Amino acid sequence: KNQVEQSPQSLIILEGKNCTLQCNYTVSPFSNLRWYKQDTGRGPVSLTIMTFSENTKSNGRYTATLDADTKQSSLHITASQLSDSASYICVVTPGSGGYNKLIFGAGTRLAVHP
Amino acid sequence: NAGVTQTPKFQVLKTGQSMTLQCAQDMNHNSMYWYRQDPGMGLRLIYYSASEGTTDKGEVPNGYNVSRLNKREFSLRLESAAPSQTSVYFCASGGGPYNEQFFGPGTRLTVL
Numbered sequence: 202k203n204q205v206e207q208s209p210q211s212l213i214i215l216e217g218k219n220c221t222l223q224c225n226y227t228v229s230p231f232s233n234l235r236w237y238k239q240d241t242g243r244g245p246v247s248l249t250i251m252t253f254s255e256n257t258k259s260n261g262r263y264t265a266t267l268d269a270d271t272k273q274s275s276l277h278i279t280a281s282q283l284s285d286s287a288s289y290i291c292v293v294t295p296g297s298g299g300y301n302k303l304i305f306g307a308g309t310r311l312a313v314h315p
Numbered sequence: 316n317a318g319v320t321q322t323p324k325f326q327v328l329k330t331g332q333s334m335t336l337q338c339a340q341d342m343n344h345n346s347m348y349w350y351r352q353d354p355g356m357g358l359r360l361i362y363y364s365a366s367e368g369t370t371d372k373g374e375v376p377n378g379y380n381v382s383r384l385n386k387r388e389f390s391l392r393l394e395s396a397a398p399s400q401t402s403v404y405f406c407a408s409g410g411g412p413y414n415e416q417f418f419g420p421g422t423r424l425t426v427l
Contacts, residue, residue: 233413244405244418300414305357
């Protein structure tokens with residue numbers, strides 16, 4: 202069964218610290234992997250999209266990595282800010298005509314404290 | 316550009332009542348989607364429309380109907396609401412080489 206699992210479920214860090222969020226997936230075949238940020242009460246917003254041939258992509262203080270062999274991805278946040286408090290969602294696009302049927306992880310809820 | 320807009324933002328229904336959630340996008344995307352988000356779970360696809368004039372079932376279509384009114388608008392209808400349909404509903408539109416999806420602000424629905 203195609204699944205996306207994220208860890209940890211929740212995380213608390215102090216402002217200015219770094220953190221890494223994990224995503225493991227069992228989707229096969231696989232087309233691309235996305236990370237979304239979802240602020241409380243808002244819709245998800247795309248941070249990065251990586252194809253199976255890419256192993257890293259950055260968006261400001263956010264850096265996503267992908268290991269297609271082990272089916273793992275991580276999202277690293279550098280020098281966290283209070284505004285980084287949100288849920289971060291890993292999303293995988295199946296490769297067999299699945300562009301319309303994304304598979305979403307349950308998300309990691311990050312709280313950045315001053 | 317407003318992106319993806321949804322109305323209403325909040326709604327409370329009684330079991331058995333009906334309602335329509337409205338969604339519109341101004342990005343000229345062909346694809347539009349309806350998802351529901353429940354606590355502790357990933358977003359689940361209810362219905363999608365790959366292009367104007369077509370609609371297809373997603374993972375959890377039971378109890379819902381959709382209409383792709385034109386390229387901009389995609390509505391979701393609950394004919395007879397049930398408490399199990401209490402959720403946050405997101406509309407999205409997709410475009411570009413990876414069909415990147417852009418989400419609306421959501422509708423928080425409670426069915427009593």
